[in-house]
Amino acid sequence: MTLLRALACQTLALLVTLSFAYWLPIFHQPIPFLLIQSGFAVVGSMLLRQPTWWIPIHLLFLPSVFICFTLALPAWFYLLTVIVLTLIFWGTIRGDVPLFLSSPEVAQAVTLLLQQERATTFADLGAGVGSVAIPVAEQLPAVKIEAWERAPLPWLISEWRGWCLSNFTASRRNFFAADFGKYDVIFAFLSPLAIPEVSEKIKSEMQPGTLFVSSSFPAPNWQPESIQHIKDRRKTVLFCYRI
Numbered sequence: 755m756t757l758l759r760a761l762a763c764q765t766l767a768l769l770v771t772l773s774f775a776y777w778l779p780i781f782h783q784p785i786p787f788l789l790i791q792s793g794f795a796v797v798g799s800m801l802l803r804q805p806t807w808w809i810p811i812h813l814l815f816l817p818s819v820f821i822c823f824t825l826a827l828p829a830w831f832y833l834l835t836v837i838v839l840t841l842i843f844w845g846t847i848r849g850d851v852p853l854f855l856s857s858p859e860v861a862q863a864v865t866l867l868l869q870q871e872r873a874t875t876f877a878d879l880g881a882g883v884g885s886v887a888i889p890v891a892e893q894l895p896a897v898k899i900e901a902w903e904r905a906p907l908p909w910l911i912s913e914w915r916g917w918c919l920s921n922f923t924a925s926r927r928n929f930f931a932a933d934f935g936k937y938d939v940i941f942a943f944l945s946p947l948a949i950p951e952v953s954e955k956i957k958s959e960m961q962p963g964t965l966f967v968s969s970s971f972p973a974p975n976w977q978p979e980s981i982q983h984i985k986d987r988r989k990t991v992l993f994c995y996r997i
């Protein structure tokens with residue numbers, strides 16, 4: 755749906771610009787044509803109430819297509835790009851959580867939390883390339899670490915990174931299929947859209963006394979036991995919830 759709306763904005767903007775170009779020769783030049791098409795696409799995006807981060811995408815879309823045409827890149831390059839991006843961003847097209855990575859400082863803070871909790875089992879929901887799960891597994895060999903990741907390429911990378919770690923498992927599956935009741939600590943770095951459903955499953959399945967750590971996005975209607983401000987580039991905030 756999100757993608758269809760974006761496509762509608764671009765197509766309508768292109769049609770309007772083409773009709774302008776029919777009457778006004780100035781728009782036969784590439785730069786005025788691209789400028790006005792991008793502008794119309796942004797207006798369409800605002801009218802369709804797309805989130806603001808779509809604006810730079812709409813502004814850059816047709817100019818990027820134009821630049822790529824002038825570069826005369828081979829057709830396989832585009833196919834390869836689509837395949838690689840699909841393998842990385844998998845569910846993002848449906849408005850799912852995209853891949854972005856936690857910092858080493860976050861991994862360190864999670865390691866300390868696991869030590870404080872005397873945890874023996876830990877899950878990273880949507881583990882990406884293992885930016886948190888792998889350093890934790892390396893530093894705490896006695897803790898059983900499970901990394902849940904649906905997107906094929908990030909999962910493959912975390913599987914490869916954790917190949918030699920006997921306490922690390924990477925599952926290429928939807929984490930909603932996991933039994934949250936078997937973990938002492940669960941970590942998630944997802945999105946404001948995903949966190950309400952995840953926190954409901956956490957509340958109904960995790961054992962009393964266990965800990966849920968949500969990076970960057972607070973769980974709705976749930977008072978965190980503590981909040982940690984991490985001194986990393988993104989100034990990450992960890993919301994820690996006691997079950």
Ligand SMILES: C[S@@+](CC[C@H](N)C(=O)[O-])C[C@H]1O[C@@H](n2cnc3c(N)ncnc32)[C@H](O)[C@@H]1O
Pocket residue numbers: 843844845850851852853854855856857878879880881882883884885886902903904905908927928929930942943944
């Ligand atoms: C923001 S990244 C976080 C990566 C990693 N946890 C970190 O902190 O660096 C979120 C990841 O969650 C994955 N993801 C989103 N929903 C998922 C689901 N239902 N099951 C498994 N993985 C999921 C996405 O593919 C993406 O790689």
